[in-house]
Amino acid sequence: MNTKNKIIIDRLIGVLIALPLNYLVRFVGFFTRFDHSLSEEKRRIIISKYKGMGSIIQCTPLIKTLKIKYPNAQIVFVSSVENKMILEKIDLIDEIILLDDKTVFKLVGSSLRLIWRLLKKRGDLFIDLEIYSNFSSVITTLSIAKDRFGFYLNTSKYRLGLYTHMMYFNTTAPITQAYLQFARLLNCEEIVTSQYDFKNIETSNLIDGEYIVINVNASDLRLERRWSPESFVQLISAIRNEFPLIKVVLIGSKNEVDYVGQISKTFAEDNYVNDVSGKTSINDLIGCIKGSMFVITNDTGPMHLSSAVRKRTIALFGPCSPSQYAVGEFVIPIYKNLYCSPCVHEFLIPPCKGNNQCMQLIQVNEVLKEVRKAVQFENEIVSLNTKTYLGENSTVLGKVVRG
Numbered sequence: 001m002n003t004k005n006k007i008i009i010d011r012l013i014g015v016l017i018a019l020p021l022n023y024l025v026r027f028v029g030f031f032t033r034f035d036h037s038l039s040e041e042k043r044r045i046i047i048s049k050y051k052g053m054g055s056i057i058q059c060t061p062l063i064k065t066l067k068i069k070y071p072n073a074q075i076v077f078v079s080s081v082e083n084k085m086i087l088e089k090i091d092l093i094d095e096i097i098l099l100d101d102k103t104v105f106k107l108v109g110s111s112l113r114l115i116w117r118l119l120k121k122r123g124d125l126f127i128d129l130e131i132y133s134n135f136s137s138v139i140t141t142l143s144i145a146k147d148r149f150g151f152y153l154n155t156s157k158y159r160l161g162l163y164t165h166m167m168y169f170n171t172t173a174p175i176t177q178a179y180l181q182f183a184r185l186l187n188c189e190e191i192v193t194s195q196y197d198f199k200n201i202e203t204s205n206l207i208d209g210e211y212i213v214i215n216v217n218a219s220d221l222r223l224e225r226r227w228s229p230e231s232f233v234q235l236i237s238a239i240r241n242e243f244p245l246i247k248v249v250l251i252g253s254k255n256e257v258d259y260v261g262q263i264s265k266t267f268a269e270d271n272y273v274n275d276v277s278g279k280t281s282i283n284d285l286i287g288c289i290k291g292s293m294f295v296i297t298n299d300t301g302p303m304h305l306s307s308a309v310r311k312r313t314i315a316l317f318g319p320c321s322p323s324q325y326a327v328g329e330f331v332i333p334i335y336k337n338l339y340c341s342p343c344v345h346e347f348l349i350p351p352c353k354g355n356n357q358c359m360q361l362i363q364v365n366e367v368l369k370e371v372r373k374a375v376q377f378e379n380e381i382v383s384l385n386t387k388t389y390l391g392e393n394s395t396v397l398g399k400v401v402r403g
Contacts, residue, residue: 001103003051003221009104014134018158021141026161036147036164038186042070046123046145048078048136050099051221053086053301057308058176058327059129060196063092065183068190076121078114078139085282086301090196111139118143125149127182131169137162149182171342176327195308195328204287207274211247212239212371213289213306215297216263217256222344224319224356225299229262234364235296236263239371240272246293246375251285251302252277294374296367298359299325307331312377314370318358319344332370336361 045066049056056079063075076095077087087096097117100110118139126145130136131153140148141162150163160166167181180191216232218225236248250273252260257278264275280288289295289305294312297303299320306313307328315326315333321342322333335341341358343350350356 001101001107003219006101009107010133010135013138014158017138018134018162021138022158022161025141029161034146038147038165040124042073042124044074044076044121044123044125045070046076046078046118046121046126046143047129048126048140049129050078050080050083050101050133050136051130052219053083054304054325055129055175056083056086056090057195057301057304059179060090060092060308061176061192061194062127062179062183063090064192064194064196065180065188065190066186067092068192069183069186069188073124076123078118089198089201089282089286091200092196111135114139115142118145128163129179134158149185151178172321172323174327175324195304198286198290198305198309201283201286201290203291204284205291206276206280206284206288207247207249207291209247210245211249211274211292213249213251213292213295213297213302215251215295215300215302216260217252218298218300222319224350224352224354224359225317226356227298227316227359227362229259231362231364232263233266235367235371236267236273238364238368240267242368242372243375244272248273249288249292250275250277251280251288254278293378296371303331312374314367314374316359316362316367318356318362319350332374334362334366334370 047059047063049059066073066075074094075092076097077093078097078099079087081098081100081102084098087093097114099114101107123143123145124147126140126143126148128136128140128148128150131151137150137159140150147165148163149165149167150159151169152166153169165185167185169178176193183191214232214236216226216229239246239248250260250264260275260277264273267273276288286305286309289302289311290309292311294314295302295306296314297306299315299317303313303315307330310330313331315322315331317326317333317335319342322335326333336358338358340351
């Protein structure tokens, strides 16, 4: 089941379940008058984020902050099965509960099991990090957690009565800061802003020599975030001409093999491009990014992985604003800032209907300029025993050893 079908189901849930549940919760709350002052110690904190590997990475500062405030609390994370591998690598989380939403039938059965497990957990605090999801609001409410946090927007009409505390979602603020607002609501004195760095995963040796990682994909939530395959082919050709000793590694999930193959087949004869799409575990992916010189990517999950492991990241933005999602000092955004952008928070189907001028207007030379800077930067930080190869006119071609 693709993401847009999930969103359609979510909207139906908003009308059929969230709205009547909203009135029921308000009615019960009027008579019960529970204390929601947040002064009590939290023994079990449940956090939910169903969509987006990148969003999960960007919520790790919140988890770190909660760990400091409540060192004895159990952190339970609720997400979809597609995020299983990345969640298992974050040792800040004590328990993971997964929702199987691959088909409608699996979604129904898995949802009922999820609600039952959450009822048995009896969380002291449930933090729902989904911004628009009615489904997530319903799950949060039916968990009967004592305190339930969620985001508020003008479009959140079905969600207003389902949380005990709501935080306004600022669509222009960095997403990590939006998540950390919940920590401030809890009066956390020490706010951690650094993402989880995956130090527990070693650098990969999948590729010999110097290489650049390129991610040509974007999740099906917003395929408009893709720069065109033709542009990536032109970019890789230009990189090969200027830096022939630096290889290119193309990454992607099993679902993205065919799309990545459109680009890699252009370079099949000379073995300059290494296509590892569909062939890497999450450990391999993180290790591959760690071992690279730098990363070139659309605005999607691997961009956040690259930033988290402190790797220089050239990020191409279009439907989303880099002011919100280009988190970290290592991200170099390229963004045209069109009048219609960002549109991601306003439309399920953007006004351009796939004709993503915000991405098409990004020129190959603009990206290549940042590539040159990144190569130069990498050569400047290597140790004294590193040998650097120079081409004509002192163009940097590659290095033997990195410091």
